[in-house]
Amino acid sequence: SLARCNRLAVKDVLMAMENGGRLALGVSAACACTGFVIGVVTLTGVGLKLANAILALSAGSFALTLVLTMCSSIVLGMGLPTTAKYIVLATIAAPAIQSFGVPMLAAHLFIMYFGILADLTPPVALAAYAAAGIARAEPNATGFMAVKLAFAGFLIPYIFCYNPGLLMIGASNWEVVFIVCTAAVGIASLSFASVGYWLRNLYLWERLILVGAAITLITPGLKTDIIGLALMGAVYVLQRIFKAGPRQPPRHPEEDHGVGVAG
Structure with a gap:
């Protein structure tokens, strides 16, 4: 029978336990090493000082606090395993965002998201360097192309903090649907701007308008959403009217994938 075919033998159970123990070694080692970091941070007060430094540099600006916390999360998350990243960043970087009344889930997702983005x-850029090794490509060029392709993803954590309704926190079902739709349009606008193409190649001023549209669409409020949609609509109409865009310099075919092959 099917149940008998899927039944695990004693040998399979023991092998699964062995594999589980081996896989847990990496996480255990990361947590053990992170314990030293947390102990140093707690005893010396470095975490509180870093949070206070971010708040002092931002001068009470929520947007600037998010930018500085983003930079801190990327720097502190470089080269660390995922579990260690979260433990370190939750101790050091998250309190600065929570001081503005941001829900704990949104603040922790913000620092975790950028901690993961530190890999590219x-x-x-460990993930980009690993990909460069597989593709036999230049590591730095691969890393910068990875950032370009994932640039729209840098917008998502800001939406968490400005619109916690995206995480279904303090919002009705209809509000969640509206926030998700405007966030998706804002991410698309930023993607067009970073790639430089929509219906045709984009001029520099068109790309700047799309960046402005993306920023207004992530800012909570019906007026800002209308402004963002209007800016995107204006660029769309201009692209439909003026078919010809800026000429792009000829590129090597392999550059379309991000990098050239290293010699």
């Missing part, structure tokens, strides 16, 4: 952000 030069100069310590």
Whole structure:
């Protein structure tokens, strides 16, 4: 029978336990090492000082606090395993965002998101370097292309903090649907701007307008959403009217994938 075919033998159970123990070694080692970091941070007060430094540099600006916390999360998350990243960043970077009344889930997702993005952000882009090794490509060029392709993803954590309704926190079902739709349009606008193409190649001023549209669409409020949609609509109409866009310099075919082959 099917149940008998899927039944695990004693040998399979023991092998699963052995594999589970081996896989847990990496996480256990990361947590053990992170314990030293947390102990140093707690006893010396470095975490509180870093949070206070971020708040002092931002001068009470929520947007600037998010930017500085983003930079801190990327720097502190470089080269660390995922579990260690979260433990370190939750101790050091998250309190600065929570001081503005941001829900704990949104603040922790913000620092975790950028901690993961540190894996493709030069100069310590471990994921990009691994991909470059497989593709036999230049590591730095691969890292910068990875950032370009994932640039729209840098917008998502800001939406968490400005619109916690995206995480279904303090919002009705209809509000969640509206926030998700405007966030998706804002991400699309930023993607067009970073790639430089929509219906045709984009001029620099068109790309700047789309960046402005993306920023207004992530800012909570019906007026800002209308402004963002209007800016995107204006660029769309201009692209439909003026078919010809800026000429792009000829590129090597392999550059379309992000990098050239290293000699």
